[in-house]
Amino acid sequence: MDASTTIRADLLTLTSEQAMMLSPYLWVFGGTVLAMILSVTRAIQPRLPVFIVSVLTALVGMVVSLGLFAADRVMLFNNMMVGDSYANFFNVVFLASAALTMLASFEYLDQERLQYGEYYLLVLFAALGMMLMASALDLIVIFIALELMSLSVYVLVGFRRADRRSNEAAMKYFILGAAASAILLYGTALLYGATQSTNIRDIQAFVQSQSGGVSIMFTLGAWLVIVGFLFKIASVPFHMWMPDVYEGAPTPITGFMTTGLKAAAFATFVRIFISTGYGDGLPAAIQSHMHDIIVVCAVLTMVIGNAVALTQTNLKRMLAYSSIAHTGYILVGMIAGQGSEQGYAPVVLYLVAYAVMNMGAFAVLAILAARADQGLNLRDFSGLSSRQPWLAFAMSVFLLSMAGIPPTAGFAAKYLLFYSAVQAHEIGLVVISVLCSAISVYYYLRVLVHMYMHEPEEGAAPLRPVSVWAAAVVASMVVLTVQIGTLPAGMLAAAKRAVMSL
Amino acid sequence: MSYLPVLILVVIAIALGGAIQILSHVLGPKFPNPMKNSPFECGMPPLGDARHRFSVRFYLVAILFLLFDVEAVFFFPFAVTFREYLGINMFMVLEMAVFVGILLVGYFYVLRKGALEWD
Amino acid sequence: MDMIDVEIMLAKVLLIVLMVLQAAPIMAWVERRGAALIQNRLGPNRVGPLGLFQSIADAIKAMFKEDLVPAHVSRFYYLLAPIACLIPAFMTFAVIPMAAPITIEGRSIHFQVADLNVGILYVFAVASLGVFGIIMAGWSSNNKFSLLGSLRSCSQMISYELSLGLSVVALIMVYASVHLGEIVQGQAETLLQLGPIAIPKLGIFVQPLGFLLFLTAVHAETNRLPFDLPEGETEIVAGYHTEYGPMGFSLFMMAEYGNMLTASGLLATLYFGGWQMLPGFAYVHGALGLSGNAHILAGVGLQFLSLLLKVIFFMLLFVWTRWTLPRFRYDQVMDLGWKVMFPLSLVNIFITGALIYLGWI
Numbered sequence: 001m002d003a004s005t006t007i008r009a010d011l012l013t014l015t016s017e018q019a020m021m022l023s024p025y026l027w028v029f030g031g032t033v034l035a036m037i038l039s040v041t042r043a044i045q046p047r048l049p050v051f052i053v054s055v056l057t058a059l060v061g062m063v064v065s066l067g068l069f070a071a072d073r074v075m076l077f078n079n080m081m082v083g084d085s086y087a088n089f090f091n092v093v094f095l096a097s098a099a100l101t102m103l104a105s106f107e108y109l110d111q112e113r114l115q116y117g118e119y120y121l122l123v124l125f126a127a128l129g130m131m132l133m134a135s136a137l138d139l140i141v142i143f144i145a146l147e148l149m150s151l152s153v154y155v156l157v158g159f160r161r162a163d164r165r166s167n168e169a170a171m172k173y174f175i176l177g178a179a180a181s182a183i184l185l186y187g188t189a190l191l192y193g194a195t196q197s198t199n200i201r202d203i204q205a206f207v208q209s210q211s212g213g214v215s216i217m218f219t220l221g222a223w224l225v226i227v228g229f230l231f232k233i234a235s236v237p238f239h240m241w242m243p244d245v246y247e248g249a250p251t252p253i254t255g256f257m258t259t260g261l262k263a264a265a266f267a268t269f270v271r272i273f274i275s276t277g278y279g280d281g282l283p284a285a286i287q288s289h290m291h292d293i294i295v296v297c298a299v300l301t302m303v304i305g306n307a308v309a310l311t312q313t314n315l316k317r318m319l320a321y322s323s324i325a326h327t328g329y330i331l332v333g334m335i336a337g338q339g340s341e342q343g344y345a346p347v348v349l350y351l352v353a354y355a356v357m358n359m360g361a362f363a364v365l366a367i368l369a370a371r372a373d374q375g376l377n378l379r380d381f382s383g384l385s386s387r388q389p390w391l392a393f394a395m396s397v398f399l400l401s402m403a404g405i406p407p408t409a410g411f412a413a414k415y416l417l418f419y420s421a422v423q424a425h426e427i428g429l430v431v432i433s434v435l436c437s438a439i440s441v442y443y444y445l446r447v448l449v450h451m452y453m454h455e456p457e458e459g460a461a462p463l464r465p466v467s468v469w470a471a472a473v474v475a476s477m478v479v480l481t482v483q484i485g486t487l488p489a490g491m492l493a494a495a496k497r498a499v500m501s502l
Numbered sequence: 503m504s505y506l507p508v509l510i511l512v513v514i515a516i517a518l519g520g521a522i523q524i525l526s527h528v529l530g531p532k533f534p535n536p537m538k539n540s541p542f543e544c545g546m547p548p549l550g551d552a553r554h555r556f557s558v559r560f561y562l563v564a565i566l567f568l569l570f571d572v573e574a575v576f577f578f579p580f581a582v583t584f585r586e587y588l589g590i591n592m593f594m595v596l597e598m599a600v601f602v603g604i605l606l607v608g609y610f611y612v613l614r615k616g617a618l619e620w621d
Numbered sequence: 622m623d624m625i626d627v628e629i630m631l632a633k634v635l636l637i638v639l640m641v642l643q644a645a646p647i648m649a650w651v652e653r654r655g656a657a658l659i660q661n662r663l664g665p666n667r668v669g670p671l672g673l674f675q676s677i678a679d680a681i682k683a684m685f686k687e688d689l690v691p692a693h694v695s696r697f698y699y700l701l702a703p704i705a706c707l708i709p710a711f712m713t714f715a716v717i718p719m720a721a722p723i724t725i726e727g728r729s730i731h732f733q734v735a736d737l738n739v740g741i742l743y744v745f746a747v748a749s750l751g752v753f754g755i756i757m758a759g760w761s762s763n764n765k766f767s768l769l770g771s772l773r774s775c776s777q778m779i780s781y782e783l784s785l786g787l788s789v790v791a792l793i794m795v796y797a798s799v800h801l802g803e804i805v806q807g808q809a810e811t812l813l814q815l816g817p818i819a820i821p822k823l824g825i826f827v828q829p830l831g832f833l834l835f836l837t838a839v840h841a842e843t844n845r846l847p848f849d850l851p852e853g854e855t856e857i858v859a860g861y862h863t864e865y866g867p868m869g870f871s872l873f874m875m876a877e878y879g880n881m882l883t884a885s886g887l888l889a890t891l892y893f894g895g896w897q898m899l900p901g902f903a904y905v906h907g908a909l910g911l912s913g914n915a916h917i918l919a920g921v922g923l924q925f926l927s928l929l930l931k932v933i934f935f936m937l938l939f940v941w942t943r944w945t946l947p948r949f950r951y952d953q954v955m956d957l958g959w960k961v962m963f964p965l966s967l968v969n970i971f972i973t974g975a976l977i978y979l980g981w982i
Contacts, residue, residue: 012593033607040614507734508715510634515711518642519704519872523688526868530688539692541764541864551693551763560772563955567779570963574786577970578742581793588978595974602967609963618959620952 011078021074021083024065024091025131031057032124039117046117051106054120058099058127065091069494073501079199080138087135089348089498090267094134097260097355098127100473104363105252107467112250114159123256126152130264134271139188139198139225142268143181146232150177153261157249169248176241180231187224194218204275213285222286225272226293232265235331236300239324243308246320251369251376254316255362258323259355266330266351270344273334274502287338294335295429302328302436309443315365315376318443319358322402325440326354332429333417339424344502346416348495353401353409353484360477361398364391367470381447383456391466392451394474401481403444404437409484416492562617573605625728633734637714641879645871646676648878648936655940683867691864698761703865703872706754710879712747716740717886718802720896720924723917732896732921733802740800741789744887745782748842751880752778755861758873762864770860773850773951780958781841781848787966788834791973792891795827795982805895812982824892827982830969832892834962839884841958843877846943850951885935886928893931896924 014022035053039046065088073084102120109115129149136142154177158170192198194217195206207214231238246254273290305325312318333347340346368384368391369376385392401408404415414437421430484491541551580598587594612618650665650673657664665672690696715734722731737743752775759771793799796807804824812822825832841848850860862873889895898906902923911919949957976982 012587012590014593033604036607036611040611042614504736507630507634508712510631511637511711511715511734512708514634514638515708516704518638519707522868522872523700523703526684526686526688526866529684530686530867533687538689541691541693541762553763554765556768556772560776563776563780566959567776567783570783571779571786574783574790577787577790578793578799581790582797582799584794584974585797585977595978602970606967613960618955620955 008078017072017074018076018083021068021071021076024061024068024088024095025128027064028057028061028095028124028128028131031061032121032128035117035124036121039121047115050117050120051102054124055099055102057124058095058102062092062095062099065095069497076135079201080141081132081135082137083135084501086267086271086498086501087131089494090134090263091131093263093352093355094127094130094260097256097263097359098123100359100363100477101252101256101260103469104255104359104366104473105250106469108250108252108366108369108470112160114161114250119156119159122152122156125149126156126256127260130260130267133264134267136268137200137271139191139200139272142272143185143188146184146268147181149261149264150181150232153253153257156253156256157245159250159253163248165244165248166250167248169245172241173245176231180228180238183224183231184228187221187226187228190217190221190224192221194221200272200275207283207286210283213283219286219289222290223293226269226290229265229269229272230297233262233269233327233330234324235297235327236304236324237297239301239305239327242324243317243320246323247314247316251316251362251366254319255359255366258319258358258362262323262327263351263355266347270334270337270347271502274338274344291335294331295426298328298331298335298429299432300328301325301331302433306436306439309440312443313378315378315381315447318447319361319365322440322443323358325436326350326402328436329414329417329433330354332421332426332433335429336417336421336424336426339426340420341423342416342420342496344499345492345495346413346420348498349488349492350413350417352491352495353413353481356409356477356480356484357398357401360394360474360481361402363470363473363477364395364398367391367466367474378447378450379454379457381450382454384451387456388466391474394478395451396448397478397481399444399447401485403441405441407482407485409481409488412485412488416488559620566612566617569608570605573601576601629730630734633732637734638711641711641714641882642875644878644882645875646680648881648940649676649679649874651937652940652943655937656944659941659944680871683871686867688866688868690866693763694864695761695763698757699864702754702758702761702861703869703876704754705757706751706876707872707879709747709751709754710876710883713744713883714879714886716743716801717883717890718805718895719928720921721806722802723921725914725917731802732925736802738800740798740802740804741793741887741891742799744883745786745789748880748883749778749782751876754876758865759861762861764864766859766863767861770850770863774844774861777844777848777850777954777958778842780955781838781962784834784958784962784966785838785842787963788828788831788838788969789891791831791966791969792824792828794970794973794977795822795824801890801895805890805897808894809897821894821897822982823894823897827976828892828969828973830965830972832888834966834969835892836888837957837962839888840939840942841954843880843884843939845877845881845939847946847949848954849943849948850954881936881939882932885932885939888935889928889931895931896928898923899927899930902927 031053035050035057038044038053039050068083069085069088069092071083071085071088073082075082102123105119105123109119126149129145129147129152132145133142133149136145154170154174157173158166160166188198191203194215195203197203197206207218227238234242246257249257302325305321305323305328309318309321309325312321330347330350333350334344337344337347365376368380368388384395397408401410404410406412418430418433421433580594584594653675654664654672665675668674668678690699716737718731718733720732722729724730735743755771755774755778759767759769759774762768792804796804798804798807808821808823810822811819812826813820820826840846844850862870865873906916906920906923909916909919973982
């Protein structure tokens with residue numbers, strides 16, 4: 001019980017490298033706190049300052065992370081966190097998606113009469129949670145970061161307080177999300193019991209040192225942790241919450257969820273996955289065990305996601321199911337990661353490409369949505385090409401990219417992903433994926449058909465004026481989609497570098 | 503083992519409370535009367551029962567208490583080892599300053615949002 | 622652990638039980654006589670000398686009155702509530718040290734019922750359980766006044782628990798321990814030497830602001846005036862004990878006085894040196910001219926007496942406060958707790974930290 005034996009002087013310092021590596025987190029946190037104070041000051045009208053401070057926080061944080069991308073790996077806080085290229089790569093993705101979400105939301109919130117400072121604060125806190133998640137090496141830290149992210153997003157989903165669907169979505173998401181967090185925590189407890197550590201590197205080292213296989217407790221714990229993450233990425237059979245939540249949430253938040261949240265969940269999932277069951281040097285028994293679980297999930301996710309998306313007429317709902325389908329493709333990449341020469345780089349690249357095209361698509365939807373997020377059904381898109389040619393064009397680019405048609409980001413990412421699966425000798429999976437991908441073309445193209453080949457509906461609601469911010473988001477995403485699609489080498493190299501640092 | 507006396511005290515408290523209630527139940531006379539069975543409302547006939555919704559402020563206070571009490575609990579280990587850490591360097595103090603800063607910002611926010619106003 | 626250890630332990634448990642049980646009747650008398658004194662009237666003076674047996678008469682009367690469990694209450698929780706209030710009242714006093722640990726014939730004896738290393742944290746943990754009894758009572762009574770009273774009480778108690786905890790944090794920083802015995806021992810050190818007079822490092826001297834905060838918070842925690850809104854007679858009849866019969870009410874009173882006893886014990890222990898002898902007692906101890914075990918035991922007796930006197934002082938302070946100050950309005954209570962006490966207790970921590978850093982305390 002003597003306190004002096006527990007003090008470790010090495011934890012009572014912060015080297016300059018560590019301080020550097022922490023700077024994006026501290027910056028984002030400081031900016032959030034500043035925005036929080038601004039949002040409750042009475043001296044000024046908080047509407048614009050909070051928005052500007054929040055966006056600047058995210059953008060500058062992004063630039064700082066970008067600057068740290070090439071830095072060497074630094075362990076932080078007694079190995080509970082790590083600052084490596086992988087973490088910084090994802091920090092850029094999260095902060096970019098947060099910044100773009102806020103830009104796309106400003107006008108939207110004005111029109112929905114929801115212009116509260118808390119919106120931006122919660123987006124920033126969610127982004128901070130994602131950043132911590134992607135750089136955490138300790139299951140407890142991961143859990144806390146996950147909760148920081150999830151709790152913020154629960155509130156954001158229910159942000160349209162007067163809307164029944166929004167409330168319902170928030171409630172469903174909250175209850176199911178809490179259950180998933182509990183499962184994750186329970187798995188953590190079991191892993192701790194089996195390996196005496198919550199640090200995923202220690203867990204990996206422990207498993208590697210076990211010659212006689214692992215205990216049932218370990219397998220069960222790894223199972224539960226992975227189930228918790230399968231829930232967060234909305235893989236079948238844990239996808240039930242997703243369509244309702246995507247439909248009920250404010251449209252920009254849906255975009256944020258498909259990009260930031262999904263990327264964060266996958267980024268962490270990859271870290272955990274390779275150390276508690278699928279990484280190098282782990283016993284073959286666990287590897288094949290995990291392999292089988294993920295294969296089943298991936299196939300189910302692709303088939304069900306695509307099949308159900310075929311019948312949707314609401315665009316938000318359709319994109320939700322398509323998001324489930326894309327989760328399936330990424331899971332294929334996760335399975336292939338260990339056996340191919342690219343490793344997990346295609347997964348990372350796919351996440352980025354997916355984030356880019358979804359961000360753009362949901363920004364378009366946010367512009368087009370009538371009051372209370374009505375008017376996002378297929379027939380509302382009829383003849384959009386004549387009413388809003390540029391928006392229709394942008395939407396086509398995003399949808400073609402999702403369908404995986406060259407020369408878009410979706411094509412490049414999908415190609416590399418399936419190629420790595422072929423290298424890993426997962427031919428069956430690749431066949432199923434390609435077939436599913438072919439099916440998906442139908443429902444993406446259907447929207448294009450409506451936009452370009454149908455006449456506008458009689459009495460269609462007049463469109464909102466397109467805000468500058470949202471237009472900038474859409475335009476930059478179009479450029480990025482085409483850029484990654486035509487010249488994927490640069491992004492792939494960055495993704496590889498990030499994955500190498502794992 | 504050092505908690506054994508505590509357990510004995512709990513048992514005594516339960517036994518005592520139970521015994522007193524039973525005794526008074528046995529010893530006291532019984533004069534049943536329908537009026538005695540209605541809730542006391544200053545002699546007026548009761549209007550409905552007490553299963554009503556009450557002010558959400560109470561709930562808010564409970565939530566804020568949870569938040570701030572969890573933060574206050576973090577102070578205890580810090581307080582015990584404060585002198586010892588002070589002997590090494592100021593890092594611990596700085597960390598605590600950040601922590602208190604977060605607490606104060608949260609407090610300021612809650613205060614300005616009017617969560618502590620009773621009208 | 623042999624038989625003698627067990628016997629010592631049981632003796633200590635018995636002492637606590639007797640103290641808590643006696644607190645209610647004695648304090649009821651003190652309170653009524655004190656009120657009379659302050660309000661310039663007589664108070665109970667018929668039963669026994671100075672009306673001393675009034676409480677006993679009241680107890681007998683309460684016992685033989687009709688014990689009614691109204692039909693509209695939730696029976697189980699209604700009957701459980703007084704017991705739930707009583708348990709923490711009994712439990713909390715257990716960790717307060719009543720004298721310095723001694724060693725007689727190779728057997729070391731601690732003068733606290735439970736020598737827990739978590740000390741003060743245990744007190745907070747257990748004391749906050751008292752809220753459950755009150756909530757149970759208010760809810761199960763199915764009476765609007767009871768419900769309101771219990772809600773008020775609950776939110777008041779949790780609001781002041783914050784300042785209570787934070788004011789103690791500063792004290793813990795000074796003595797670097799949560800163990801009450803060590804805190805008392807730490808108060809024997811010399812803070813300042815003024816010529817021949819050595820001023821001990823008592824909590825009150827190093828933590829004057831903390832003491833005031835603690836005193837106020839403790840009044841709120843025990844639901845005593847000026848914080849007795851849960852039972853504000855003029856507004857909500859009798860709060861959460863509106864629907865209780867004589868003995869249920871007596872049990873609540875017993876719990877309240879038990880809590881008061883613990884609060885006084887804590888005030889004495891944390892801020893007034895606990896069992897550290899009052900000035901002059903050390904001289905008496907020496908002048909007795911005893912030796913050996915008798916000398917040690919006499920020391921224990923004097924230490925216990927010192928603690929007892931301090932506790933009695935604070936009990937009287939509670940009574941004094943009750944009959945001097947008027948009751949707050951509810952919004953004032955909450956404002957005081959959240960907007961004054963909470964920031965002040967943080968400020969107190971800052972000041973304490975700075976003083977420790979400067980090496981002044």
